[in-house]
Amino acid sequence: MSSLTSSRVLAPLGAAGGLFAFALDVLRGLFRRPFQLREFLQQAWFIASVTIIPTALVAIPFGAVIALQVGGLIKQFGAQSFTGSASVLAVIQQAAPIGTALLIAGAGGSAIAADLGARKIREELDAMMVLGIDPIQRLVVPRVLACILVAVFLNGLVSVVGVSGGYVFNVILQDGTPGAYIASFTALAQLPDLYVGLLKAAVFGLLAAIVASYKGMNAGGGPKGVGDAVNESVVITFLLLFVVNFVMSTIYLQLVPPKAG
Amino acid sequence: MGVEIKIENLTKSFGKQMIWGDVSLTVPAGEISVMLGPSGTGKSVLLKTIIGLLKPDSGAVIIEGTDLASCREKELYEIRKLFGVLFQDGAMFGSMNLYDNVAFPLREHTRKSESEVREVVMEKMDLVGLLGAEDKLPGEISGGMRKRAGLARALVLDPEIVLFDEPDSGLDPVRTAFLNQLIIDLNAQIDATFLIVTHDINTARTVPDNIGLLYHRHLAMFGPREMLLSSEEPVVRQFLNAQRVGPIGMSEEKDADELAAESGQELPPLPPIPPQLEPSNGIPRRSQREPGAWCRENGVKPPPGSFEDDMTMATGA
Numbered sequence: 001m002s003s004l005t006s007s008r009v010l011a012p013l014g015a016a017g018g019l020f021a022f023a024l025d026v027l028r029g030l031f032r033r034p035f036q037l038r039e040f041l042q043q044a045w046f047i048a049s050v051t052i053i054p055t056a057l058v059a060i061p062f063g064a065v066i067a068l069q070v071g072g073l074i075k076q077f078g079a080q081s082f083t084g085s086a087s088v089l090a091v092i093q094q095a096a097p098i099g100t101a102l103l104i105a106g107a108g109g110s111a112i113a114a115d116l117g118a119r120k121i122r123e124e125l126d127a128m129m130v131l132g133i134d135p136i137q138r139l140v141v142p143r144v145l146a147c148i149l150v151a152v153f154l155n156g157l158v159s160v161v162g163v164s165g166g167y168v169f170n171v172i173l174q175d176g177t178p179g180a181y182i183a184s185f186t187a188l189a190q191l192p193d194l195y196v197g198l199l200k201a202a203v204f205g206l207l208a209a210i211v212a213s214y215k216g217m218n219a220g221g222g223p224k225g226v227g228d229a230v231n232e233s234v235v236i237t238f239l240l241l242f243v244v245n246f247v248m249s250t251i252y253l254q255l256v257p258p259k260a261g
Numbered sequence: 262m263g264v265e266i267k268i269e270n271l272t273k274s275f276g277k278q279m280i281w282g283d284v285s286l287t288v289p290a291g292e293i294s295v296m297l298g299p300s301g302t303g304k305s306v307l308l309k310t311i312i313g314l315l316k317p318d319s320g321a322v323i324i325e326g327t328d329l330a331s332c333r334e335k336e337l338y339e340i341r342k343l344f345g346v347l348f349q350d351g352a353m354f355g356s357m358n359l360y361d362n363v364a365f366p367l368r369e370h371t372r373k374s375e376s377e378v379r380e381v382v383m384e385k386m387d388l389v390g391l392l393g394a395e396d397k398l399p400g401e402i403s404g405g406m407r408k409r410a411g412l413a414r415a416l417v418l419d420p421e422i423v424l425f426d427e428p429d430s431g432l433d434p435v436r437t438a439f440l441n442q443l444i445i446d447l448n449a450q451i452d453a454t455f456l457i458v459t460h461d462i463n464t465a466r467t468v469p470d471n472i473g474l475l476y477h478r479h480l481a482m483f484g485p486r487e488m489l490l491s492s493e494e495p496v497v498r499q500f501l502n503a504q505r506v507g508p509i510g511m512s513e514e515k516d517a518d519e520l521a522a523e524s525g526q527e528l529p530p531l532p533p534i535p536p537q538l539e540p541s542n543g544i545p546r547r548s549q550r551e552p553g554a555w556c557r558e559n560g561v562k563p564p565p566g567s568f569e570d571d572m573t574m575a576t577g578a
Contacts, residue, residue, distance in 0.1 A: 009451075118355070127352035130312050131366045131418075158383045 022136075022214045023168075024143055037141045044146035045081050047108040051154060055103045059158040062099055066090045071174045082180035083170055085188040091162040093193050094232040097200035098245060099162070100154040104147060104205055105237035109212035113233040116216025117226035125217060135217065144209040151205025152198055158195065170191045190259045203248070204241050211237045222244030263291030263454040264325055264343060264421040266311060271320035271330075273303070273310060279478055280306050282321070286473060286483040292548040293448050293455040294483075295465045297500060298475035299509055304458040305349070307475065308426055311456070312344055313337045324422070342370065345420030345453075350428050351411030353399035359386070360395035363414045370418065385413040389443065405436045408576040409443075416447070423447075429464050437461070441468050442541060449540040452547055462503055466490065467538050470548055476499060476509065487555040490534045491563055502532055533566035 015085065068088045119125050125135045170176040215233035219225045273280045278304035278407040288294050298304045309315045311322055313329040326342055341484060353362050363382045365372055373381070381383040386392050389409040399407055408428060415423060428440055428444070429437040441464055465472055472490075473483035474497055481496050482489060489497055499507025506523055536552050539545070552568040555561075 123348045123349065123352040124354055124357065126309070126314055127346070127348055127354075127414075129314060129345055130341055130346045131369070131414075132338045133369055134338065 018218070019211065019214050021209050024216075025136050026140055026210055026213070029134070029141045030145070032137050032141075033068055036138060039139070040142035040146055043143050044149055046111070047104075047146055047150045048153070050107045050111055051103045052157070052173065054107060055099065055154050056161050058099050058103065059096075059161035060165040063087070063091055063156070063162030066095060066162070066168040067166030067169040068173070071170050071176065075174075080176065081180050082184050082187060083174075083176055084167075084184040085186070087166040087170070088163055088185050088189045089193060091166065092159050092189065092197045093249070094245075095162055096155050096158040096197050097204060098241075099158045100151050100201045101204035101208065101241040101245070102238070103152050103154065105212075105234055107207040107239065108147055108150065109208040109237055110230050110234050112209060112212040113146075113216040113219075113230045114226060116140075116213055117219035117229045120217055120219045121222060121226060140209075140213040140217070143213060144206060147209035148202050148205040151201045151208075155198055155201035159194075188259055190256075192252075192256045196248070196256075199223050200245065200248055203244060207240055207244065208237045211240065263452050265290040265454065266321040266422065266456070267321075268311070269321045269323065271307075271310065271317050271322065273306060273315065273317045281475060281478045281480070284475075284480045286480060288454060288456055288469065289548070290454050291448075291452050292470040293444065293457065293468060294473065295459060295469040295473040296473045296475060297460060297462070297465050298350070298568075300460060301499065302475045303477075304460075304475055305426055308346075308456070308458050309422055312341060312346060313482070316404065317530045323433065342418060343421040345415030345423045347394075347408065347411045347415050347423070347425045347428060348406065349430060351399070351407035353407055353410055353414070355399055358390065358396050358398050359402075359410050359413075362399070362410060363417055366414065366418050375552075381417060382413075385417050388416070388447070389413045404431050405440075408432070408440070412443070420453055422454045422456070425455070425459075427459050428457060429459055429461045437464065441538060444468060445538045446540050446542075449542075449544065449546040462501055465501065467535050470550065471535075476500070485550075485555045486537065487534060487553070487561075487563065488559070491531065491556060491561050493531075498528070498531065502529075503570065504529065529566040533564045534568060536568050 067083070067087050070090060071080075071083050074080060074083050074086060116125070119139075125139075128135050128138065167178070169183055170181055171178050212233045215229040215236070216226075219229035263310065268284060268288075271284040272282040274282075284307070296304055296307060306315060310317050311324070311329070317330050318398060324340055324343065327336055329340060332340070353359070354365065357365065358371060360382060363385060364378050365376045367381060371378075382395075384393070386395060389412050389414060391406065391409055392409075394402065394406065399410070402410070412428075426438055426442070432440065444455065444457070445468065447453075455469075457464070457469065466486075469486055471484060472486050474481040474489065476496050482494060490501060492498060492501075495507050498504075498510060499509055506528060508520065510519060534556075534572050537549070539549070553563060556563045556567075
């Protein structure tokens with residue numbers, strides 16, 4: 001009985017270890033030739049096509065909410081001239097990478113997990129291994145790279161759409177001054193804010209793709225197993241991304257001194 | 262020319278449940294062998310262990326001097342190039358049409374030009390009777406066609422060992438007969454080592470040179486076809502003749518009461534041994550043995566009526 005409970009307690013550790021080992025395999029695969037350019041381009045196009053429109057649609061209200069919230073707050077302090085800056089900071093550092101992550105994990109990751117899971121239960125992955133081809137190198141590595149690339153681009157998209165959404169709402173709904181909004185961009189925000197946003201997006205893309213691939217390739221037990229794998233991959237990715245976001249934000253705020261307004 | 266597969270003391274379990282233990286056998290080079298067993302005895306697991314997709318708990322699978330159970334991943338991928346495997350549902354890549362599926366191993370592993378690839382692919386497609394279906398996607402064709410396409414893909418690198426995972430599951434009797442004939446003809450043509458996993462006794466009785474029987478977590482018997490078909494061993498006899506009387510019950514083993522109730526029962530006589538399928542061009546295979554040769558050599562009297570051509574059990578002829 002004791003061994004049963006201990007194995008139950010240790011099970012999550014085993015799962016985490018499996019995921020980590022898989023991630024190491026993927027990292028090793030990144031440097032192995034030949035590089036699957038075709039698969040990479042196809043996947044990048046596919047992930048972009050399932051995420052671009054939802055991302056843009058999510059980014060507009062995201063930017064607007066931040067503009068409204070920050071705008072209202074900042075008005076009470078009487079620092080309206082900094083509205084633009086505050087909203088740029090919030091969008092570029094937090095909203096853009098998180099929005100990107102949600103879409104990459106929800107739309108891109110679930111598609112990857114479903115695709116690999118279906119291949120797993122149809123024995124396609126086994127067939128591939130038997131044909132002497134490593135599925136990690138052939139399928140997973142191009143997907144991971146595609147996810148990173150698309151995440152970085154989406155991050156840019158969310159930033160632009162979010163900031164312009166904030167501009168529209170600030171100027172039209174809150175009677176802000178258009179010139180002040182734009183002019184204050186650089187008052188508080190600085191270039192490293194943009195870098196850390198991009199870095200976060202890349203890391204989120206990497207994590208989402210690795211979790212989705214791991215879950216998909218280890219799906220088992222027929223069509224239900226694939227459904228479970230997709231579900232788990234989305235949940236795990238979300239949890240992981242928010243934790244990683246917290247850690248990266250903390251480190252960044254410690255390392256890079258805020259610009260003196 | 263075919264390569265022999267040497268399996269030594271192989272044991273595999275999932276968690277606490279042992280699938281089979283201490284399996285030792287040698288699949289002879291260039292011959293057709295069938296691995297039989299009731300449902301759920303781990304026949305497919307054995308197949309996947311032989312190709313190194315699953316690691317056994319102990320034991321060795323030795324091919325050309327390399328132990329697949331303990332070798333490095335790189336060696337494993339090298340050795341696997343000797344294999345062609347036909348998976349249960351064909352395992353075609355769903356995103357590619359049949360032509361690209363069959364061409365896939367060639368494009369990945371050889372430096373052949375596209376016209377050479379085309380030549381090989383068309384030859385294999387012709388071999389399995391799929392000419393004209395190259396542009397179809399795996400989702401658009403029937404299970405039998407998927408199986409044949411999977412076979413074409415398995416053969417495209419001229420394998421030394423071909424493994425079949427239930428080639429006859431889900432096929433109608435006519436298609437099964439055609440597929441069995443195809444297996445015999447292929448063996449005559451490429452001389453590779455064939456290992457077929459199935460529970461179709463008709464296939465097992467007429468196709469192979471050797472038969473093995475997995476039962477109750479161990480290998481009950483492995484040997485020449487005539488040895489098993491004339492065997493009086495209860496498990497072998499029951500399974501190969503599809504009888505209810507014997508040690509195999511509905512769920513795994515029968516218990517002592519059930520066996521005791523059967524103890525007085527007269528066993529039905531062994532049915533005659535059907536003749537082995539022959540290549541359709543009439544030229545004998547390299548590993549083919551004369552009907553009844555094993556029985557004569559070992560002084561076993563085959564059941565009356567054996568090796569006659571007009572038997573009802575025989576198919577494909």
